[in-house]
Amino acid sequence: MAVTDEAIQKIKAMIVSGELAPGDRLPPEKELSERLGLSRNSMREAVKALEVIRVLDVRRGDGTYVTSLEPHLLLEAISFVVDMHDDDSLLELFAVRRMLESQATGLAAGNATAEEAQGLIDEISSIDPGTVSIDDLVAHDIRFHREIVRLTRNGYLASLIDSLSSQTIRARVWRGVTEQGAVDRTLSEHRAIAEAIAAHDSALATSLATAHVAGVERWLRQAANA
Template identity: 90%
Template structure:
């Protein structure tokens, strides 16, 4: 194991064991290096690496701290990777989104209170299919799916799906511009999903969510072939 990797593993072990917790300040570099039996150079490189992936926060003139370790911070690296995708990999992103969102929708159906389900149904009802603009439809689509994921109560799942969904907005706009009845179809599918969640029917909610995302995949594949 490279010395930098060893340093990373030892700092990680301190966090995993609870010796260092979210918001805690690390001992000074010299003290920590001596304590872990590592060189200051390898310790410095390890801290830089852990800062990049948002595990540590280096505050110049103050010290180095453990971040909040919240999911949205730790998963930023995945968002960076997704940002670099090309159009050829978009279908793969949709496939991953379909798998994750179907499970998330099933969890939401099991977790949602009557009040939360009503909020979701009201979101769908607030959109008039006859007058809604494409921008407003996409904004509704993002709010609708974000609210479903929030109902899972799983921060890591929510962050993963958010990082994927943000990169599929362009495809949703394309579909809205080119596919006939895209607005009515989207709202109808959203209504069915919201109703399944209100009925706490997890199996139905999962199936509907799968078909909903798969519909965009199918359109995208046909558009690519054309």
């Protein structure tokens, strides 16, 4: 193991063990390097690496602190990688979204209260298929799926799916503009998913969510080959 990697592992172990908690200030560099038996240079490189992935927060003139370690913060590095994708990898993003979001929907079906499930149905009912614009439809789609993922009660999963989902918005708009019946199909599929969640039918909710996201994948693949 490289010396810098060893330093990263030792700092991580201090956080995992609770020796360093979210918001805590790290000991001075010299003290910490001596305590862990590492050079100050390797310690400095480890701190830089952990700052990049938002585990540590280096405040110039103040010290180095453990961040809040909130899911959205720790997943920013993944979000950055996703942001750098090109159109050729969009189908791969949809595939990952389909796998994660379908399972998340199954979890939501097991967790949702009657009130929460009704909230999903009310969200669908608030959309008038005859007058809704594509922008409003996509905004509804984002709210609907975001609420479902919230019902997993898993902040890390919610943040990860949100990062992936935000990168597929352009394709969803394209589909809404170009595919006949996209509005009615979207709302119908959403209603079926919401009803499965309300019935606490995890298997059905998972299957419906898989088919729902796969429909956009299928359209995108056909559009790319047209």
